[in-house]
Amino acid sequence: MTSESFLALGGLVKHFGATKALDHADLALRAGSVHALVGENGAGKSTLIKTLSGLYQPDAGTIRLDGTEVTIDGPRAAEALGFRFIHQELNLVPHFDAVGNAWIGRRHPRRGPFIDRRAMRAKVADVAARIAPDLPLDKPAARLTPGQRQMAEIVRALMDPCRLVVMDEPTSSLSEGEAERLHAIVRQLSAEGCAVLFISHRLDEVIDLCDSYTVLRNGRTVGAGRVADTSRAGLVAMMSGGAGASTSTLQDTRSPHPEEAFAESRLEGRTDDVQQDHSNATALRPSRRPSGPPQDVEGGPLFGQSKGRGDKPVLATDIAFGPGDSRFIVSVRAGEIVGLYGLVGSGRSSLLKTIWGATPGRGLIAINGQVPRQGPAGRIAAGVAYVPEDRRREGLANLLSIESNLSLAHLSDFRAVASLPAPSRSKIRNFAGATGARLRLVAGGLDHSPATLSGGNQQKLLFGRWLGRPMRVLLVDEPTRGVDVGAKAEIHGEMRRIADDGAAILMATSDIEELLALSTRVLVLHAGRLVAEFDGPSLTRAAVVAAAFGHAPDEPMPPSERSA
Numbered sequence: 313m314t315s316e317s318f319l320a321l322g323g324l325v326k327h328f329g330a331t332k333a334l335d336h337a338d339l340a341l342r343a344g345s346v347h348a349l350v351g352e353n354g355a356g357k358s359t360l361i362k363t364l365s366g367l368y369q370p371d372a373g374t375i376r377l378d379g380t381e382v383t384i385d386g387p388r389a390a391e392a393l394g395f396r397f398i399h400q401e402l403n404l405v406p407h408f409d410a411v412g413n414a415w416i417g418r419r420h421p422r423r424g425p426f427i428d429r430r431a432m433r434a435k436v437a438d439v440a441a442r443i444a445p446d447l448p449l450d451k452p453a454a455r456l457t458p459g460q461r462q463m464a465e466i467v468r469a470l471m472d473p474c475r476l477v478v479m480d481e482p483t484s485s486l487s488e489g490e491a492e493r494l495h496a497i498v499r500q501l502s503a504e505g506c507a508v509l510f511i512s513h514r515l516d517e518v519i520d521l522c523d524s525y526t527v528l529r530n531g532r533t534v535g536a537g538r539v540a541d542t543s544r545a546g547l548v549a550m551m552s553g554g555a556g557a558s559t560s561t562l563q564d565t566r567s568p569h570p571e572e573a574f575a576e577s578r579l580e581g582r583t584d585d586v587q588q589d590h591s592n593a594t595a596l597r598p599s600r601r602p603s604g605p606p607q608d609v610e611g612g613p614l615f616g617q618s619k620g621r622g623d624k625p626v627l628a629t630d631i632a633f634g635p636g637d638s639r640f641i642v643s644v645r646a647g648e649i650v651g652l653y654g655l656v657g658s659g660r661s662s663l664l665k666t667i668w669g670a671t672p673g674r675g676l677i678a679i680n681g682q683v684p685r686q687g688p689a690g691r692i693a694a695g696v697a698y699v700p701e702d703r704r705r706e707g708l709a710n711l712l713s714i715e716s717n718l719s720l721a722h723l724s725d726f727r728a729v730a731s732l733p734a735p736s737r738s739k740i741r742n743f744a745g746a747t748g749a750r751l752r753l754v755a756g757g758l759d760h761s762p763a764t765l766s767g768g769n770q771q772k773l774l775f776g777r778w779l780g781r782p783m784r785v786l787l788v789d790e791p792t793r794g795v796d797v798g799a800k801a802e803i804h805g806e807m808r809r810i811a812d813d814g815a816a817i818l819m820a821t822s823d824i825e826e827l828l829a830l831s832t833r834v835l836v837l838h839a840g841r842l843v844a845e846f847d848g849p850s851l852t853r854a855a856v857v858a859a860a861f862g863h864a865p866d867e868p869m870p871p872s873e874r875s876a
């Protein structure tokens with residue numbers, strides 16, 4: 313512990329079976345500092361903060377607060393020390409709203425014998441007004457978007473004064489403007505004397521926001537110091553152990569790229585050529601159905617020419633969902649990566665889920681001019697792949713092994729005997745080994761549950777599941793959320809290869825760098841509507857962010873939003 317630090321972790325060790333998640337890790341924090349904790353996926357960051365929060369007991373090592381060794385034997389002990397945590401996988405009670413969740417474990421205000429809901433709400437509204445004025449306080453957490461759930465967690469953490477707030481990837485599902493707002497809160501907390509331990513894979517954010525850093529690699533502290541004395545490249549070198557180093561625990565048995573290309577499209581690709589077959593959906597009446605390219609509700613063309621290969625869309629939609637009747641007219645051509653951008657709650661995830669068939673919608677969807685069968689199984693049969701945003705609830709089957717999870721979309725190709733449904737173990741193992749190596753998956757073993765993977769490695773698993781499989785359409789929601797810089801480049805490379813192989817990609821992301829780096833075109837959603845489209849020279853950061861906030865391109869933005 314340096315003379316200035318109020319909290320010092322020394323020589324922390326934590327095993328999970330044969331996996332050494334922490335291997336003599338050290339960390340020292342100054343009061344009121346914003347301290348970055350960085351490292352590749354699986355480096356031990358979450359394990360370290362779970363040890364600090366009392367969720368895990370270290371096998372060895374010490375935690376000193378103000379020079380005195382403390383034992384943190386549970387979350388209450390951590391809370392009593394003034395530590396607050398916002399974990400990567402959020403922990404709200406799903407059927408409680410933000411108010412109910414914020415008051416969990418606290419003495420509720422009372423009016424006589426009754427709980428004073430009005431006072432509870434007023435207190436939460438007060439805290440929310442500082443960070444998330446738009447957060448719906450009365451909606452059950454289960455119905456909030458992941459970004460809103462994160463805000464609800466932050467509100468809960470800030471209900472009382474604190475000495476330390478630990479944030480594990482807090483901005484990974486936030487849009488640019490929301491992340492800026494969060495950064496302002498972090499600076500405010502720091503100015504008030506509360507230290508912030510900030511975990512992020514967004515190194516630009518680390519450089520901009522943090523005063524000091526600790527780098528973990530394979531559970532060990534391999535670097536620490538002042539951010540002003542290092543650089544993005546310096547951090548990457550420490551994280552990866554130098555150029556070209558990889559911490560993958562899996563053998564690289566890289567397999568060649570997908571065997572077969574897609575057959576020619578079987579129908580002309582126009583939405584108006586197809587019939588709606590969703591029994592639960594109201595088809596648009598033929599007289600209203602636009603001819604030629606999809607038209608907007610007023611009848612004028614809403615979206616310009618795509619920049620993909622060919623002029624027929626691989627994916628074409630003219631759909632509406634939810635209570636509003638806003639139509640989502642989207643077409644994506646072979647080779648295109650179309651980005652969807654919007655604030656949390658703007659409807660981007662709902663749009664992807666409706667196209668994927670997991671939530672009901674009205675209208676038309678065509679894949680290469682054919683209406684896919686209902687539900688995700690019908691979409692998979694039509695060559696659609698989907699990587700969801702919320703991996704824990706929608707993506708992973710924790711009762712199956714990592715290798716089975718990776719192989720789920722391939723089982724019919726992996727049969728031991730063509731006439732029997734049972735898959736071949738060795739084919740599953742080979743595919744999982746090759747895909748894991750390709751994405752630098754860090755796992756104790758491929759036969760373990762995905763629940764034992766770090767957050768970023770779970771994301772790699774969800775993406776890897778679809779690799780090596782011919783795809784017509786890839787729907788992807790936050791493709792690299794929580795993924796480290798090395799694997800992020802790998803996933804971006806895979807997405808470009810998938811598009812080059814002729815697939816149409818529709819990608820929602822809150823990471824504006826990712827949006828601008830990958831997208832051929834960007835569609836912006838605001839309050840449940842498609843409000844703008846940008847491509848070529850019109851595709852700029854400022855234009856996209858302004859549209860996401862509901863501003864017309866030449867309308868000036870208010871000063872509070874200009875920094876985004």
Ligand SMILES: Nc1ncnc2c1ncn2[C@@H]1O[C@H](COP(=O)(O)OP(=O)(O)OP(=O)(O)O)[C@@H](O)[C@H]1O
Pocket residue numbers: 328331332333351352353354355356357358359360400754755756763764765766767768769794
């Ligand atoms: N409950 C668990 N059971 C078994 N292994 C675990 C468990 N939790 C973590 N691990 C393993 O410990 C190692 C460190 O994981 P941890 O979640 O701390 O990494 P991380 O640095 O937070 O990664 P990420 O950036 O992906 O979130 C990984 O190899 C992970 O698979």
